[in-house]
Amino acid sequence: MILDPLILVTAGVCLLAGVGLYGLLASRNLIKLIVAMQILTKAAVLALVAAGAASGRINLSQSLAITVIVVDTVVAAVGLALGVQVRKRFGSLDAANLASLRR
Amino acid sequence: MVPAVILLTILFPWTGALLVSITGDSRPRLQHFLAVLFSAVSGAFAIVLLLNTLPVWEGIVPAWVATDPYFSIPLGGAFGNVSFMADGLGVYLAAIAAVIGSLAILFSVDYMRGEKQLGRYYAYILLFIGAMTGLVLTTNMLFLFFFWEITALCSYVLISFNNDDPKAVAGGIKALIVTQLGGVGLLLGALLAYTVLGTYEIGVFIEKAPLAIPAFGLSIAAFGFLVAAAAKSAQFPFQTWLPDAMEAPTPVSALIHAATMVNAGVYLLARFFPAFEGVPGWKEAVIAVGVITALLAAFMALVATDLKRVLAYSTVSQLGYMVYGIGAGGIFASQVHLLSHSVFKALLFLGAGAVIHSIATRDMREMGGLGKKMPFTQIAFIIGALALAGIPPLNGFWSKELVLESGLVDGPRTAYYLMLFGAGLTAVYTFRMVAMVFFGKPRSEQHGHDAGLAMKISLGLLALGACATWLFTGRFGALLAGTLPLHSIHFLGVKELALELFTAKATYLALAVVALGLLIGWQRERLTGLVSLLRIPAGWARDSFGFEWINRRISAAVRGSAGGLSHTQTGQLNWNIAGILLGLVILLILMALGS
Numbered sequence: 001m002i003l004d005p006l007i008l009v010t011a012g013v014c015l016l017a018g019v020g021l022y023g024l025l026a027s028r029n030l031i032k033l034i035v036a037m038q039i040l041t042k043a044a045v046l047a048l049v050a051a052g053a054a055s056g057r058i059n060l061s062q063s064l065a066i067t068v069i070v071v072d073t074v075v076a077a078v079g080l081a082l083g084v085q086v087r088k089r090f091g092s093l094d095a096a097n098l099a100s101l102r103r
Numbered sequence: 104m105v106p107a108v109i110l111l112t113i114l115f116p117w118t119g120a121l122l123v124s125i126t127g128d129s130r131p132r133l134q135h136f137l138a139v140l141f142s143a144v145s146g147a148f149a150i151v152l153l154l155n156t157l158p159v160w161e162g163i164v165p166a167w168v169a170t171d172p173y174f175s176i177p178l179g180g181a182f183g184n185v186s187f188m189a190d191g192l193g194v195y196l197a198a199i200a201a202v203i204g205s206l207a208i209l210f211s212v213d214y215m216r217g218e219k220q221l222g223r224y225y226a227y228i229l230l231f232i233g234a235m236t237g238l239v240l241t242t243n244m245l246f247l248f249f250f251w252e253i254t255a256l257c258s259y260v261l262i263s264f265n266n267d268d269p270k271a272v273a274g275g276i277k278a279l280i281v282t283q284l285g286g287v288g289l290l291l292g293a294l295l296a297y298t299v300l301g302t303y304e305i306g307v308f309i310e311k312a313p314l315a316i317p318a319f320g321l322s323i324a325a326f327g328f329l330v331a332a333a334a335k336s337a338q339f340p341f342q343t344w345l346p347d348a349m350e351a352p353t354p355v356s357a358l359i360h361a362a363t364m365v366n367a368g369v370y371l372l373a374r375f376f377p378a379f380e381g382v383p384g385w386k387e388a389v390i391a392v393g394v395i396t397a398l399l400a401a402f403m404a405l406v407a408t409d410l411k412r413v414l415a416y417s418t419v420s421q422l423g424y425m426v427y428g429i430g431a432g433g434i435f436a437s438q439v440h441l442l443s444h445s446v447f448k449a450l451l452f453l454g455a456g457a458v459i460h461s462i463a464t465r466d467m468r469e470m471g472g473l474g475k476k477m478p479f480t481q482i483a484f485i486i487g488a489l490a491l492a493g494i495p496p497l498n499g500f501w502s503k504e505l506v507l508e509s510g511l512v513d514g515p516r517t518a519y520y521l522m523l524f525g526a527g528l529t530a531v532y533t534f535r536m537v538a539m540v541f542f543g544k545p546r547s548e549q550h551g552h553d554a555g556l557a558m559k560i561s562l563g564l565l566a567l568g569a570c571a572t573w574l575f576t577g578r579f580g581a582l583l584a585g586t587l588p589l590h591s592i593h594f595l596g597v598k599e600l601a602l603e604l605f606t607a608k609a610t611y612l613a614l615a616v617v618a619l620g621l622l623i624g625w626q627r628e629r630l631t632g633l634v635s636l637l638r639i640p641a642g643w644a645r646d647s648f649g650f651e652w653i654n655r656r657i658s659a660a661v662r663g664s665a666g667g668l669s670h671t672q673t674g675q676l677n678w679n680i681a682g683i684l685l686g687l688v689i690l691l692i693l694m695a696l697g698s
Binding site for chain 1: 672673
């Protein structure tokens with residue numbers, strides 16, 4: 001049986017997105033949340049490249065993918081910096097502490 | 104040349120705003136100077152634009168001047184082009200905004216001397232002048248909306264200028280919320296036009312909308328615009344924000360809340376009149392809004408005791424006259440009244456500002472007998488008051504008669520008689536106001552002094568305007584008729600106007616009503632029997648006919664529901680993610696069902 005590469009890539013996107021979403025839903029540790037978000041973003045990058053390959057506009061999709069990677073790195077950096085602050089102020093990395101920001 | 108002048112009129116005040124901010128509050132003299140300079144130059148440009156527009160349209164100017172009155176800067180995106188056009192409605196309102204703006208700023212040199220944070224004050228006034236000229240000159244509905252919101256923002260900031268006074272802050276927020284609500288109607292109309300016609304150009308909309316847009320969509324746009332206009336011009340049922348906006352420094356009230364920004368709603372209705380004329384019920388709704396507002400506000404002006412609030416109610420009432428004029432199809436009449444009202448109401452507000460500056464209270468019960476201490480202000484104020492009451496030969500007489508006449512010819516009779524009654528009420532409250540402030544015996548210890556030089560210059564120029572602007576009625580009508588082919592404008596020159604007004608019976612009827620009003624105002628002390636009879640309705644008027652209560656209930660309901668809904672915000676990240684996922688799933692299901 002020969003698998004269509006597009007189907008393979010789509011399966012990969014779904015797998016990565018599933019792992020990322022599960023991590024975001026189930027975890028309360030800030031570091032784990034950032035890792036899960038990274039995985040979710042990688043699913044998006046993969047989907048962008050696959051979409052470009054499928055539609056024949058690979059230039060556009062590659063430049064978008066690069067943009068997403070750059071933005072994603074910045075998000076991760078800021079998220080980790082916030083994590084450091086949370087650890088300093090609350091003494092733990094539990095995201096549930098942040099509920100006190102509500103008020 | 105026209106594009107350059109348009110851009111300069113808009114950008115000059117904005118540059119001034121920037122420079123005043125950069126100058127910093129440690130150099131107030133330079134700030135005063137810069138603000139006066141930039142607003143005056145912008146006013147000069149607006150007048151140049153006004154004088155050149157008709158020749159450009161008729162093509163009778165030298166080749167180096169003659170350009171298309173329309174120009175646009177492509178943005179290449181979903182916003183359409185930034186386009187401007189010099190036509191009768193636009194250039195004339197731009198001239199009002201820029202010229203009265205510069206006079207208000209000149210007045211501020213005396214009024215605001217020694218105040219802190221002048222940078223904030225002048226920067227927002229200049230920003231406002233630029234936005235107002237942009238609002239009336241642009242032909243892109245989306246940019247019309249942007250300029251519309253910039254003026255609302257400036258109005259909010261300037262009402263709350265004394266931001267350590269809770270009343271000022273509350274008044275500013277109220278004005279902002281009410282005008283924002285109206286802005287939604289404008290945005291809705293603009294987006295609807297874009298979806299159907301594929302362009303934001305106002306000209307295209309006016310020309311094609313009655314045929315191209317389905318009746319239901321067009322009536323949504325028409326009533327959306329009516330809501331926007333009513334909110335901006337403080338018309339029924341949104342009239343409550345304007346009196347509370349009187350916490351602003353008085354030159355701001357004169358400029359924004361009497362002469363220019365509140366006219367934006369009237370401008371909007373006049374501009375889009377040909378597009379919505381045919382919508383069933385729209386003209387009747389406009390007339391009803393105008394009549395109800397004019398009468399309610401006149402009653403409230405009759406019982407108010409705060410000098411600036413009396414003027415604010417009177418502004419609302421006069422705006423009602425303009426809206427009524429538009430509903431009856433009298434675009435020309437309503438625009439002439441707009442000009443007259445801008446001039447004499449700016450004069451009245453600045454005169455009130457001189458009084459308030461001099462004796463440091465706004466309560467008319469503590470005034471009285473001020474005429475001896477401030478003779479110049481008294482004369483200027485009385486000229487404005489007579490124009491407001493509609494006494495010939497001042498400009499208010501001509502324009503009010505024009506509005507009433509177009510209402511008599513094309514509008515329902517009942518509305519006409521109600522508006523005639525309103526003219527009588529105007530005379531009563533005007534007389535009461537002047538008598539309480541300038542005549543009689545002083546009711547408290549005051550150390551009044553007359554206005555300063557800068558104040559006198561602005562007051563004098565405006566008083567001159569109140570005596571003379573009606574002389575330009577004919578030229579202005581020609582300008583409107585020549586540049587707005589779709590509005591089917593019938594205008595009269597000064598001679599025909601005088602002939603028509605002085606031979607019509609309706610004019611003498613209106614004058615008799617006004618005279619009766621003045622008589623009642625004069626003899627109000629002897630009419631105590633009548634006054635005590637009217638004590639109950641007067642109480643209603645003092646409570647603003649229950650509208651304040653409705654406002655408080657609405658804001659309490661919003662607060663309550665917000666408090667209730669805040670329980671859904673757990674602050675837990677995982678729950679938020681679950682919510683996002685749920686939304687995604689619902690979206691996917693909807694898309695699957697749709698395809």
